[in-house]
Amino acid sequence: MDLKREIDPPYDLWPGIRGRIRAKRRWRVIGPIVGLAAAAAIVLIVVYRPRSVIDVTQVAPATVRAIVDSADASNDARVERELLDELELRRGELRPETEASVRGSLRTIDSAITELRAELARRPNDPALAQLLAEAYAHKVDLMKLLANAS
Amino acid sequence: MIALALLLLLQPPIERRQALTPGAGVKIFVPAGRVHLVGWDKDTVVVRGTVARGSTFYYGALHGGVKVSVDPDSGSATLDVYVPRSSLVSIKAVSADIEATDVSGWFYGVSSRIHLGGAVRDLEAESISGEVNIAVTAPWVRARTGQGRLTLGGQVGDLTASTVSGAIEVASTGLERARVSTVNGDVRFAGDAGQQGLVDIDDYAGAVDLTLTPTLGGECDVTTVLGTIVSDIPAVRPVVGASGRGQQLSLVVGHGSARINVRTFKGNVRVRRP
Numbered sequence: 001m002d003l004k005r006e007i008d009p010p011y012d013l014w015p016g017i018r019g020r021i022r023a024k025r026r027w028r029v030i031g032p033i034v035g036l037a038a039a040a041a042i043v044l045i046v047v048y049r050p051r052s053v054i055d056v057t058q059v060a061p062a063t064v065r066a067i068v069d070s071a072d073a074s075n076d077a078r079v080e081r082e083l084l085d086e087l088e089l090r091r092g093e094l095r096p097e098t099e100a101s102v103r104g105s106l107r108t109i110d111s112a113i114t115e116l117r118a119e120l121a122r123r124p125n126d127p128a129l130a131q132l133l134a135e136a137y138a139h140k141v142d143l144m145k146l147l148a149n150a151s
Numbered sequence: 152m153i154a155l156a157l158l159l160l161l162q163p164p165i166e167r168r169q170a171l172t173p174g175a176g177v178k179i180f181v182p183a184g185r186v187h188l189v190g191w192d193k194d195t196v197v198v199r200g201t202v203a204r205g206s207t208f209y210y211g212a213l214h215g216g217v218k219v220s221v222d223p224d225s226g227s228a229t230l231d232v233y234v235p236r237s238s239l240v241s242i243k244a245v246s247a248d249i250e251a252t253d254v255s256g257w258f259y260g261v262s263s264r265i266h267l268g269g270a271v272r273d274l275e276a277e278s279i280s281g282e283v284n285i286a287v288t289a290p291w292v293r294a295r296t297g298q299g300r301l302t303l304g305g306q307v308g309d310l311t312a313s314t315v316s317g318a319i320e321v322a323s324t325g326l327e328r329a330r331v332s333t334v335n336g337d338v339r340f341a342g343d344a345g346q347q348g349l350v351d352i353d354d355y356a357g358a359v360d361l362t363l364t365p366t367l368g369g370e371c372d373v374t375t376v377l378g379t380i381v382s383d384i385p386a387v388r389p390v391v392g393a394s395g396r397g398q399q400l401s402l403v404v405g406h407g408s409a410r411i412n413v414r415t416f417k418g419n420v421r422v423r424r425p
Binding site for chain 2: 095101104105112119131145146150
């Protein structure tokens with residue numbers, strides 16, 4: 001019996017093999033991208049994750065009141081009076097531009113205090129407003145210190 | 152021609168020197184002109200420079216301290232002052248520009264531009280309308296202006312920066328405690344509070360630009376009473392304030408106990424990733 005020296009495979013295996021090779025190649029290209037994207041998402045969630053926003057009403061009104069009272073005490077009408085007296089006393093010593101600069105700064109602070117006080121009347125328990133008011137008063141005290149040195 | 156004009160304007164050069172005990176005070180008053188201070192390893196203070204015609208140079212020195220002044224109040228001088236690093240300098244000027252390297256102490260000007268650098272112990276700088284630029288390595292820094300711009304860099308443990316309407320820029324590292332406060336000035340904060348620092352930024356009406364550094368680990372809270380918040384971080388979006396106005400943003404960054412609080416009244420806030 002003669003046997004054929006060559007024989008064709010029962011069906012073409014190549015398309016299947018090629019398909020599997022291409023699929024692996026695709027994964028080689030896409031895999032790292034998908035991995036990176038997943039890692040970035042995890043990093044984003046881990047590194048920058050939201051925290052429940054503090055409801056301002058959660059801060060005790062007494063605490064807010066204490067901040068405002070403390071600010072009022074530090075301000076006192078005396079601070080402004082002293083600042084204006086200092087300006088009058090030093091009118092001859094200060095350069096006109098310096099005096100104008102200080103008066104301009106004082107107006108800026110007073111305007112901020114007026115606006116903050118008005119808002120605080122509407123929202124008396126807002127700690128951010130109370131803190132900003134305290135800072136505004138502190139700026140006035142700072143300005144007085146700056147002026148006191150400007151002789 | 153220029154040399155002749157200078158000869159007419161300036162008096163002969165001055166030079167004074169005095170050995171000081173460690174920690175001695177150096178007090179300087181120069182209304183106008185320029186003062187350049189350098190901290191050095193020697194134990195002697197050296198004052199060199201020129202005083203403008205019509206101005207008088209005063210100098211008093213003991214081992215325990217030195218006093219330099221230029222009169223009258225409109226007097227002008229150009230001085231180079233070398234001081235022992237251990238000295239505590241107290242310098243006051245009207246419009247004279249002040250530049251110092253490796254010098255600790257108090258620096259004050261009315262409209263002076265103040266530029267400080269190097270490594271120091273404590274530093275306090277104030278100018279009503281002049282610019283203040285500080286880039287030092289120091290445990291403690293206080294800087295204050297009225298309308299002048301305030302720029303802070305270097306490595307600082309405890310930092311206070313305050314203006315009325317001057318802009319504030321902070322890029323300092325190593326911050327353990329930082330207080331940044333202004334009424335109308337814009338704030339650009341890219342300082343590094345690491346994983347334990349505590350930062351407070353208060354701005355009534357100026358805009359705040361906050362960059363969260365890669366090494367930051369902790370919490371960040373932003374509140375604006377009437378303004379808006381824009382965040383570059385897609386995972387965390389600002390929400391409308393509890394009163395129905397303004398916005399709030401709260402997020403946790405990495406791991407740590409650092410805390411950054413930003414408060415504005417009507418200034419807008421931008422939060423950026425590095």
